[in-house]
Amino acid sequence: MLDPKLIRNELDYVAAQLARRGFKLDVAAISTLEDQRKAIQVETQQLQNERNKSSKAIGQAKAKGEDVQPLLDAVANLGGKLKAGEERLEQIQNQLNEILLGIPNIPQADVPDGRDENSNVEVRRWGEPPRFDFTVKDHVDLGDGLGYLNFDTAVKITGSRFSVMSGPVARLHRALAQFMLDTHTREHGYTEVYVPYAVNSDSLLGTGQLPKFEADLFKLNTDPAYYLIPTAEVPVTNIVRDTIQNAEDLPLRFVCHTPCFRSEAGSYGKDTRGMIRQHQFDKVELVQIVKPQDSLDALEQLTGHAERILQLLELPYRTVTLCTGDMGFSAAKTYDLEVWLPGQNKYREISSCSNFGDFQARRLKARWRESETAKPQLVHTLNGSGLAVGRTLVAVMENYQQAGGAIAIPKVLQPYMGELTIIE
RNA sequence: GGAGAGGUGCCUGAGUGGCCGAAGGGGCUUGACUCGAAAUCAAGUGUGGAGCUUGCUCCACCGAGGGUUCGAAUCCCUCCCUCUCCGCCA
Structure with missing residues (x-):
């Protein structure tokens, strides 16, 4: 939520800023x-x-x-x-x-203007897309060939947009999540948290999914209604709802591995093949609660933490700044990380890292106090995927595929796989 | 799921219709005392909102939402949460 006083006193300014992201106030x-x-x-x-x-x-x-x-x-x-x-x-x-x-956040001044993803700006690239001297397969064919990834069974059990993994691929999926958690806790200073996978409407209101985006959520038939989390951002950021943090306790850095549930309403034609767009997927999420003056730096830092995972996995990627029109509702600035997928011969989103400024904090009543005697003021919140586990699995399968359809295991994951070096 | 007891400020704890935004104690801040600390003494110490003459005035908040009343922390209703016991259960 924007500051009501700002809207009241600088209505035209606010309208002009919102117009940048295509929102008509x-x-x-x-x-x-x-x-x-x-x-x-x-x-x-x-x-x-x-x-x-x-x-x-x-x-x-x-x-x-x-x-x-x-x-x-x-x-x-x-x-x-x-x-x-x-x-x-x-x-x-x-x-x-x-x-x-219902009013989205004001984009940061340095966010490029634009209507859609075509105006996003690439800021850097890392790694070289691998060359193959054979015909590459996508992860669906690879999984099918190995027999460890199955979509038909998931359709029987539930419906479309779910998957069943088994054997070494299921283990690889687990290894990825473990590896990400370990890296962020040991090397990047995050505290691991475990949280509820179902949340109440206050929590969703706090982070901005409600009231506008209820259609994207799975709603449970409880009274009052609970919702399956669309991302760990919701329960984790809500840890600080209705609190006043001491200055010396900031920044708070949380990392959390959860399944995410999205109804994906309105994306029926998109990415129908494979694991790219599922109703259920695992994600390791990074959340930071910081002082307002620190949030610009924190976004760069957090994005770097997510990038580090791709680098350690030796997966080629690029970092793009989302333009005003492509940003999420609550974000002031967002970097997307896009990993190279040989099966699609293009870069695909694998992480989204955002600074929300005080937009979520105002809804959450999440504050901090400079000193004993000072007035409480709003914190700034940030989060980013570090990374989407399902899509990372896809990236590993496709980038590490071998001529016969086998999949090599990235070096950093081998300790998590009982020193297995290849899935075949 | 059944039975009972509760939810008050940073903590503890009083308040059962008006003088209560809320006693007392603790904590914290500032000052005095002290070489310094402790002890002691004194003062201060919630959050959000509105208006304008920016310093003052006013409004709201005692788990949440309704109701009764001129007036509600206090009485009534609904819900949520916590604790104890029983049942069930990973």
Whole structure:
């Protein structure tokens, strides 16, 4: 959520910034509602003040044993007016709030303008796409040939967009997650956390998935409703919801391995083959809670932590800055990491690292205090995939494939595979 | 799932209709004392919001949401959470 005061005082500026990412702010509606809000709030608070004073007077008169009937008569019709005012105020504040919750974050100044992914800017490349002296297979054919990756069985068990792995491929998948967790905890200073895979609506509101993107979520039939997490970002970032952190405890760095569940509504034609776009996939997520002045550096650092995994796995990738039109709802700036997939002969997203500024923190009421006596202020939140495990498995299979359809094991994973060097 | 007890500020703990944004104690901050520390003494110490003459005034918040009342932390209803016991269970 943007700062309501900023919207109130700099409405045109906010509208211009949001226009950069293709969001049309309804300036007229907001300023009309804002005028109404102001008038009614002042009026209502005045009535409340009147009521409080009268009630106090009645109490005092009663204590002295005086006749309170005249005082009661005087406030007789105050109640109705007050109630009407409070109801109107609540109604208008709800309307304003609904609009506010639907407004995306303002892009950082250095984010390139653009409508869609075509305007994303490549900032660096690492590694060389491998050359093969045979016809390359994609991970579906490789998995099929080996017999360790199966989509038909998953369709029987559940439906489309799920997968079944077995044997060494299942182990490789597990090894990847272990390797990522170990690297981030041992080398990058993250604290491993284990969290619920189902969350309540407050948590989703806090990180920005609700109210706008309910269609992308799996909703459980509980009362109140729980939702399967679409990313560990939700439970992990919500660790600091409704808290005030001490300055010396920041930054907080969490790493978390969870399954992620996405209904992928509205992407029916996309990536229907293979493991690229699934309803269920594993991800190792990095989350940082930092002081506002540190968030720009933290994004560079966090992106580097995610890149490090690709480098250690020796997977070629490139880093792109998302343009204003391609960024997620809550992000102020996002780097995507795109790994080389020989099966598709192109780079595909494997990680997304974002700085959210105080956008999530305001929804989360996540704050910190400079010193004992200082006022609490909002933290900044960041997160990034470090990495998407399923897509990393795809990348390893396709980049490490051998002539006969076997798959070599990256060196850093061999300790996790009982020193196995090849899957065949 | 069944039975019972509870949810108050950073912590502890009082408050059962008005003088309560909330006693007392602890903690913390500042000052005094001290060579310094401890002890002692004094003062201060929640969050969010609104308005304007930016320093003041006002509003809201005692798990959440409703209700009763001129007035609710206090009474009523619903929900959530915690604890104890029983049942079931990885």
